Amino acid sequence: GQQLNQSPQSMFIQEGEDVSMNCTSSSIFNTWLWYKQDPGEGPVLLIALYKAGELTSNGRLTAQFGITRKDSFLNISASIPSDVGIYFCAGQAPFTGANSKLTFGKGITLSVRP
Amino acid sequence: EADIYQTPRYLVIGTGKKITLECSQTMGHDKMYWYQQDPGMELHLIHYSYGVNSTEKGDLSSESTVSRIRTEHFPLTLESARPSHTSQYLCASSLTQTGPQHFGDGTRLSIL
Numbered sequence: 001g002q003q004l005n006q007s008p009q010s011m012f013i014q015e016g017e018d019v020s021m022n023c024t025s026s027s028i029f030n031t032w033l034w035y036k037q038d039p040g041e042g043p044v045l046l047i048a049l050y051k052a053g054e055l056t057s058n059g060r061l062t063a064q065f066g067i068t069r070k071d072s073f074l075n076i077s078a079s080i081p082s083d084v085g086i087y088f089c090a091g092q093a094p095f096t097g098a099n100s101k102l103t104f105g106k107g108i109t110l111s112v113r114p
Numbered sequence: 115e116a117d118i119y120q121t122p123r124y125l126v127i128g129t130g131k132k133i134t135l136e137c138s139q140t141m142g143h144d145k146m147y148w149y150q151q152d153p154g155m156e157l158h159l160i161h162y163s164y165g166v167n168s169t170e171k172g173d174l175s176s177e178s179t180v181s182r183i184r185t186e187h188f189p190l191t192l193e194s195a196r197p198s199h200t201s202q203y204l205c206a207s208s209l210t211q212t213g214p215q216h217f218g219d220g221t222r223l224s225i226l
Contacts, residue, residue, distance in 0.1 A: 033214050042120075042204050042217035043157070088156070092212055101147075101172070102215060106156040 006105035023089030120218035137205030
């Protein structure tokens, strides 16, 4: 089945720094989604991308849908302590009928040092 | 802001009990999903529904069952809980099959 690769598993940055994380796959996707999950909560949608090459921002967050449709990246600028959490990428394969489901990466745990 | 609710948030219960985890959404979404997530790990799809009276098994085999009698309600049931069922269960919904999924806050289940 399809797999999404996110690495490293953990990232440690200083408050105020920018951080970039990416998500890659051997398969193409039509949709890329980035979620953030805080401890004990459900994932919250940050950014949704629907077109190859698309670059979308949400406050200090910017995400891009790779031209090859096999990757996406998320950039967080000027990090703050509340950026701490697990960041998941998710992709949706080209629609092939009833079974087009989301595939999730394993997530990257981000820690921000004050 | 997504309006999808899961109850209970936390449940600690003994082996052999029957459990039902509730999930409701007020957005009128046809598509609903159940995921299982162990701490610090990725989400695994265990059930999904594309509308009333439609349910399908997901990618990860699960001993749980689901029902979809009403659009807004997608409960998950374990007939006889076991310690191996200990996990976090997340419910999600989406307007379309290709649209983004919105998640509830999850139920953290511990079976003793």
